Amino acid sequence: MVNINFTYNKATSASAVQQFAPAVAAAQQDLKNGTGLGNDFLGWLTLPADIRPQLADIQLTAKMLREECEKIVCIGIGGSYLGAKAINEALSNAFAESQILYAGQNIGEDYLYELQEYLKDKKFGIISISKSGTTTEPALAFRLLKTQLEQQEGKDAAHRHIICITDAKKGALRTLATKEGLKTYVIEDNIGGRFSVLSPVGLLPIACAGFDINALIDGAERMMNLCATAEFEQNPAALYAAARNVLYQEEGKKIELLVNFNPKLHFIAEWWKQLYGESEGKDHKGIFPASVDFTTDLHSMGQYIQDGERHLFETVISVMKPNHEVIFPHDTENLDGLNFLAGKRVDEVNKMAELGTQIAHVDGGVPNLKIEMPELNEFYLGQLIYFFEIACGISGYLLKVNPFNQPGVEAYKKNMFALLDKPGYEAESKAIKARL
Numbered sequence: 001m002v003n004i005n006f007t008y009n010k011a012t013s014a015s016a017v018q019q020f021a022p023a024v025a026a027a028q029q030d031l032k033n034g035t036g037l038g039n040d041f042l043g044w045l046t047l048p049a050d051i052r053p054q055l056a057d058i059q060l061t062a063k064m065l066r067e068e069c070e071k072i073v074c075i076g077i078g079g080s081y082l083g084a085k086a087i088n089e090a091l092s093n094a095f096a097e098s099q100i101l102y103a104g105q106n107i108g109e110d111y112l113y114e115l116q117e118y119l120k121d122k123k124f125g126i127i128s129i130s131k132s133g134t135t136t137e138p139a140l141a142f143r144l145l146k147t148q149l150e151q152q153e154g155k156d157a158a159h160r161h162i163i164c165i166t167d168a169k170k171g172a173l174r175t176l177a178t179k180e181g182l183k184t185y186v187i188e189d190n191i192g193g194r195f196s197v198l199s200p201v202g203l204l205p206i207a208c209a210g211f212d213i214n215a216l217i218d219g220a221e222r223m224m225n226l227c228a229t230a231e232f233e234q235n236p237a238a239l240y241a242a243a244r245n246v247l248y249q250e251e252g253k254k255i256e257l258l259v260n261f262n263p264k265l266h267f268i269a270e271w272w273k274q275l276y277g278e279s280e281g282k283d284h285k286g287i288f289p290a291s292v293d294f295t296t297d298l299h300s301m302g303q304y305i306q307d308g309e310r311h312l313f314e315t316v317i318s319v320m321k322p323n324h325e326v327i328f329p330h331d332t333e334n335l336d337g338l339n340f341l342a343g344k345r346v347d348e349v350n351k352m353a354e355l356g357t358q359i360a361h362v363d364g365g366v367p368n369l370k371i372e373m374p375e376l377n378e379f380y381l382g383q384l385i386y387f388f389e390i391a392c393g394i395s396g397y398l399l400k401v402n403p404f405n406q407p408g409v410e411a412y413k414k415n416m417f418a419l420l421d422k423p424g425y426e427a428e429s430k431a432i433k434a435r436l
């Protein structure tokens with residue numbers, strides 16, 4: 001198999017999915033021609049081709065940071081963090097100490113204290129990522145860590161190891177980077193945060209972790225070409241968008257569980273939840289994206305999924321071939337009774353768990369969509385990313401929402417700024433404090 005594969009036959013019928021084909025075709029045209037909602041945020045559509053000229057420079061910067069810094073702290077939140085974290089976790093050895101650390105994705109004082117303590121006396125670099133350049137969480141972490149780095153290394157050496165990824169002209173991060181002469185990469189205006197993993201936002205931290213960004217982009221470009229040319233029945237993104245809307249709009253399935261049987265995919269699900277939640281959850285509509293790691297969560301959420309309220313469907317990401325082989329040993333005494341598994345690969349046990357779970361959940365009324373990845377590597381992850389992005393654009397249009405804005409994210413920020421007496425929020429401050 002050269003591409004990831006999508007199937008829906010354990011969830012719904014071909015005729016039900018086919019009913020959405022005209023609406024899917026219209027959505028595809030709107031994306032292609034820029035005639036749909038949010039059409040000023042479609043730069044991600046051709047990013048796998050457009051980003052090629054920047055790859056060599058990104059790799060050079062990554063090489064410098066890898067060679068000169070013991071640790072590299074990626075600062076960012078939401079779309080400015082999750083994509084890189086997802087790919088790096090998917091490709092990393094689970095037990096090897098990572099050169100990459102993350103900050104700015106929370107405001108936990110203990111988290112930041114412990115990070116600063118850990119970085120004391122270490123040579124470290126910073127990648128500060130914020131499209132707006134004004135998001136509080138990363139801005140706060142950046143000031144703390146930049147100050148620490150300057151104190152530890154002196155300004156000149158510190159500034160060599162600080163890279164900023166932000167808007168070309170606007171925002172506090174751009175102003176600071178220009179004033180201090182820091183190296184920068186641009187997030188194009190027409191690429192929203194959650195669609196930015198194939199831009200420098202994702203590619204620099206992925207390259208810094210030592211992974212092959214060329215192969216990632218190769219995979220994404222292959223999926224881009226497939227999704228742009230394939231007929232409905234052969235187009236995985238079109239089918240996924242249609243199938244999940246059959247389940248949501250016609251069968252009342254309000255929650256989609258992204259399921260994996262490989263713990264390395266945990267953060268792929270976190271990235272996917274942001275992509276779909278922030279894109280579709282608006283106008284009081286949208287499938288609620290949730291995720292589980294199996295078989296781990298079969299021992300916590302399995303009961304609900306099997307027997308609880310029937311408002312769920314599952315989308316399973318199945319990795320067909322593990323990267324390593326572990327054969328289960330024979331034991332002469334067989335005290336644990338597991339000799340029936342002797343000589344089998346651990347993955348065979350996992351695959352039977354996967355199949356057994358699929359049958360049980362389908363029998364229990366949980367439709368099951370499936371995405372098969374031949375292997376877990378950069379190439380297929382690149383395909384997976386583009387597949388989910390384009391399907392998200394189509395699906396948002398099927399739902400008749402603007403998939404590319406996020407007005408709801410502002411509400412908490414306004415309240416927080418008012419409560420913290422940020423200049424410019426005087427009226428809101430008075431109003432919110434009167435409610436306390």
Ligand code: PA5
Nearest residue numbers: 078079080130131132135193194
């Ligand atoms: O998808 C989005 O636009 C958001 O999740 C942003 O990525 C997130 O809020 C971070 O924004 P910024 O990159 O402006 O700091």
